[in-house]
Amino acid sequence: MDKNKIMKIKNFQDTENLRFSRVSELRKIANEIRKQSLIITHRAQSGHPGGSLSEADILAALYFYKLRVNPKNPNWEDRDRFVLSKGHASPGYYAALAMKGYFPMKELETFRKINSRLQGHPELKTPGVDFAGGSLGQGVCFANGIAIAGKLDNKKYKVYVLIGDGESQEGAVWEAAMAAAHHKLDNLVVILDKNQVQETGKTKDVMNIDPAPDKWKSFGFEAFDIDGHDMEKIVETLDKAGNVKGKPAIIVANTIKGKGVSFMELNYKFHGKAPDDEQFKQAMEELSKICCEATK
Amino acid sequence: MEPKATREGYGDALAEVAKKYKNVVALDADLNDSTRSDYIKKVDPSRFISMGIAEQDMIGTAAGLAASGKIPFASTFAIFSERAFEFVRNIVSRNNLNVKIAGSHAGIFTGEDGKSAQAIEDISIYRTLPNMIVLQPCDYIETKKAVHALAAYHGPSFMRLLRNPLPIIHDDNYKFEIGKGEILRNGKDAVIFATGTMVHESLAAAEILKKDNIAIYVVNVHTIKPIDEKLIMSLAKKTNCVITAEDHNIIGGLGSAVAEVLGENYPCIMKRIGMEDQYGESGKPAELYEKYGLSAKHVAEKVKEIIKRKKK
Numbered sequence: 001m002d003k004n005k006i007m008k009i010k011n012f013q014d015t016e017n018l019r020f021s022r023v024s025e026l027r028k029i030a031n032e033i034r035k036q037s038l039i040i041t042h043r044a045q046s047g048h049p050g051g052s053l054s055e056a057d058i059l060a061a062l063y064f065y066k067l068r069v070n071p072k073n074p075n076w077e078d079r080d081r082f083v084l085s086k087g088h089a090s091p092g093y094y095a096a097l098a099m100k101g102y103f104p105m106k107e108l109e110t111f112r113k114i115n116s117r118l119q120g121h122p123e124l125k126t127p128g129v130d131f132a133g134g135s136l137g138q139g140v141c142f143a144n145g146i147a148i149a150g151k152l153d154n155k156k157y158k159v160y161v162l163i164g165d166g167e168s169q170e171g172a173v174w175e176a177a178m179a180a181a182h183h184k185l186d187n188l189v190v191i192l193d194k195n196q197v198q199e200t201g202k203t204k205d206v207m208n209i210d211p212a213p214d215k216w217k218s219f220g221f222e223a224f225d226i227d228g229h230d231m232e233k234i235v236e237t238l239d240k241a242g243n244v245k246g247k248p249a250i251i252v253a254n255t256i257k258g259k260g261v262s263f264m265e266l267n268y269k270f271h272g273k274a275p276d277d278e279q280f281k282q283a284m285e286e287l288s289k290i291c292c293e294a295t296k
Numbered sequence: 297m298e299p300k301a302t303r304e305g306y307g308d309a310l311a312e313v314a315k316k317y318k319n320v321v322a323l324d325a326d327l328n329d330s331t332r333s334d335y336i337k338k339v340d341p342s343r344f345i346s347m348g349i350a351e352q353d354m355i356g357t358a359a360g361l362a363a364s365g366k367i368p369f370a371s372t373f374a375i376f377s378e379r380a381f382e383f384v385r386n387i388v389s390r391n392n393l394n395v396k397i398a399g400s401h402a403g404i405f406t407g408e409d410g411k412s413a414q415a416i417e418d419i420s421i422y423r424t425l426p427n428m429i430v431l432q433p434c435d436y437i438e439t440k441k442a443v444h445a446l447a448a449y450h451g452p453s454f455m456r457l458l459r460n461p462l463p464i465i466h467d468d469n470y471k472f473e474i475g476k477g478e479i480l481r482n483g484k485d486a487v488i489f490a491t492g493t494m495v496h497e498s499l500a501a502a503e504i505l506k507k508d509n510i511a512i513y514v515v516n517v518h519t520i521k522p523i524d525e526k527l528i529m530s531l532a533k534k535t536n537c538v539i540t541a542e543d544h545n546i547i548g549g550l551g552s553a554v555a556e557v558l559g560e561n562y563p564c565i566m567k568r569i570g571m572e573d574q575y576g577e578s579g580k581p582a583e584l585y586e587k588y589g590l591s592a593k594h595v596a597e598k599v600k601e602i603i604k605r606k607k608k
Contacts, residue, residue: 077365105524124391130363135386141353142387145360147370148345152321152366172383183350 002006022065022232029099030060030231034260035287036095036108044112047120050270052092054195054228054255055162059096061234062160071101074127080157083143086164086193087121087133088272094118094126102128131161137170139163140190144176147185149247158242160190166198166207174219181220182246188248189241190221193228195257199217199271217249228253260287297436299461302492303400305439307332307382310369312440313447320447321361321595323347323370325354325595331371331400331457337589343433355380355388355395362393367447374399374415381421388452389425396446397422400457402432403543404576404584407460411575415456419491420548422454423521429474430521432456434495435464438518441472442472456492460581463496477524478516479531485603486537488595489528491520491550494541494569497585500592505599512539512599523553529562537606538566539599543590546570567602569595 004076033056041047063069067080084093091111098105103117103126110116117126121134131142143161163173182190192212196203203209213223222244226233234253241249255273261283264275272274275283314336321343322328322336329346337344345361347354351372358368370377377384377399388395402415422430428564431446431453433439437458446453465480480495482503490498495516502512513531517524532538538558540551551568558564569590576584585591589598 018601103477132387132391135382137352138356138383141356142360142363145357145362145366146364147360148357149361149366151366152342153364159588172352172356175348175350176356179347179350179353179357200593206586 003119020078023235026060026064026231029064029249030056031287031290033059033092033095034069035284037182038275038283039279040094040156041091042110042113042129042280043109045274046112047091047274048088048272049091049274050197050253050257050264050267051086051089051164051182051193051195053259053261053264054257055089055092055193056259057231057234058162058191058193058253059092061231061238063096063100066238067160068157069128071128072274074102077101080158081130081143081146081159083139083159083280084122084133085131085139085161086136086167086263090118090120090122093122096139097126097128100128136164136167137172140173140176140180143178144183144185145189147180147188148183150187151185157205158187158189160191161185162193165192165194165196165203165209165212166206168192168212177216177219177221184246185248189238190248190250192250193255194252195255197257197268200269201268213252216252220247222247222249224251226251226253228255229259229280260290262286297464299463300436301458301461301463302433302436302439303330303332303457303459305433305436306371306398306400306443309334309440309443311335311339313443314343316449319365320367320369323354323358323368325351325372325376326347327372327400330373331398333371333398335595343345351376351380352383355383355397358395359387359391362604368392369396369398371400373413374402374418374575375413378415378418378421381444381562381605385425386560389427392451393426394450394585395452397454398457399454401459401491402456403493404571404588405457405458405460405543407580407584410576410578414576416543416545416571416575417548418454418456419520419542419550420552423548423553428521429453429519430490431519433476433518434492434516435462435466436466437464437466437470438472441470444520445472445474458492462493472518475519475522475524477527478518479513480516481512481514483513483535484510485510485512485535486539486599487515487531488539488541488599489515489550489554490541491517493543494590497510497590497592497595498541501595501599504592504596508600510600510603517550520550520553523557525557528554528557532558532562532564536564537603538564539569539602541569541595544570545574565602565606567598569598
């Protein structure tokens with residue numbers, strides 16, 4: 001990615017009320033997040049590409065459309081918070097943070113290396129990181145804590161938390177769901193990256209979590225059920241979810257694990273495995289084509 | 297003062313620190329009547345956060361509050377806090393977040409509720425977590441002082457609280473300092489490092505031993521981590537005979553903490569008094585202390601035995 005392009009992407013945060021004209025740019029950003037995810041996992045020869053590819057559109061919409069954050073002041077008290085509960089999807093997350101300007105793109109090269117700020121799973125020491133994930137099922141309760149603090153202090157910030165569908169097998173997710181509704185945390189938006197696949201197979205075969213929207217609704221959430229790769233829909237739903245009053249919201253984003261790379265799509269083998277040289281080459285070629293077609 | 301439970305000190309002090317610090321909040325997993333964390337409601341009901349019977353969720357939420365500038369005190373029974381152990385490990389201690397965990401009803405001192413409620417491994421497991429400090433005050437006043445000290449301290453902590461009343465051996469002038477042991481009684485033949493209820497049993501044992509012309513130091517170890525290495529070394533060198541006493545498994549708790557210090561620096565004769573790798577049962581605390589070898593009488597006998605070993 002050349003320097004000018006990065007600058008251009010960084011500037012998206014400064015334009016206003018251009019939501020729909022931005023959608024195609026957001027798609028390009030998402031594609032760039034996908035490419036960077038593969039570049040860094042390929043370089044490290046470890047990491048989790050599958051979930052990074054499925055979350056890319058959501059991350060692009062959050063960081064370059066929705067979140068009120070300031071990369072120059074990562075600990076700004078009134079910032080919107082983003083909690084990546086599925087911490088293994090750090091490659092996509094780090095790519096988004098670097099593109100947003102929290103740290104240099106060059107630092108992505110240190111991913112998973114000794115002495116790096118870009119640990120295998122996120123740590124609070126990394127600029128822009130609000131939650132140290134890695135152990136599944138812990139992000140929603142943590143986000144609830146931030147949301148409760150915001151209510152106590154009359155802050156206007158919102159808390160967005162991204163969870164996985166495999167992760168939803170953890171009981172703690174549902175303890176937290178119950179608590180978020182009980183405490184009427186309408187400053188909380190959960191996003192479920194429902195990419196259908198987990199470490200050892202299809203989620204519906206390992207432990208079915210369906211019907212996800214109904215479950216969350218019955219726990220007291222306003223639930224939105226969308227195509228998690230339809231950028232226009234993501235952007236529109238983030239706005240709607242942010243305006244829900246009196247209860248928390250969830251966006252069930254129906255996604256495809258490994259999205260954008262033919263041999264990774266819905267393939268559990270790429271949950272936690274980096275591409276080899278040949279796979280990497282093919283993947284980058286495929287992603288380059290998608291970018292130019294500017295599809296949904 | 298009449299005997300009072302340390303959990304009473306917790307509740308009373310929580311209300312005090314809530315007045316002193318605006319950002320203090322309390323969370324509980326439906327045991328706030330027992331842990332006395334309810335008392336914060338007298339100051340500001342909005343700063344009591346009801347978590348339901350969901351300890352993992354409580355710890356994670358407390359961590360989120362701490363990351364947002366609050367000083368959360370999260371309480372439940374010590375045993376049930378252990379259910380959230382991996383949350384404590386991965387969210388609280390891994391990130392060095394300012395969460396104060398209070399675990400009440402610890403040890404067989406809990407009594408009639410029996411094994412399921414009597415935590416005898418809590419000190420051990422929390423002690424293994426980097427960043428975490430571990431406290432067990434021995435009376436009502438010391439508990440209040442400890443809560444004030446914790447509110448002023450930044451970092452994760454576990455404080456062990458007790459269900460039943462205990463004599464009050466401190467007064468309001470007592471200066472509590474995290475990490476510093478307190479010599480309650482001077483001696484020469486041996487030293488007992490005791491924590492919680494066993495401070496009182498050890499003081500009573502010292503009286504029994506006095507009749508046999510045996511003089512022992514009794515030290516109140518209210519902070520098990522960081523352990524007061526200096527004090528342990530100094531009294532070990534003076535007596536060459538060290539006993540530890542705790543209502544906790546002898547594996548991993550105060551006994552182990554003291555043994556680690558001595559083993560590396562000053563190996564000497566040592567005896568750990570505590571639950572000998574077994575669970576308790578239902579009964580009155582005094583009956584249980586008699587049966588499981590924790591009463592003052594037992595402590596005195598064990599001290600005598602080890603002093604004999606020292607003379608050989």
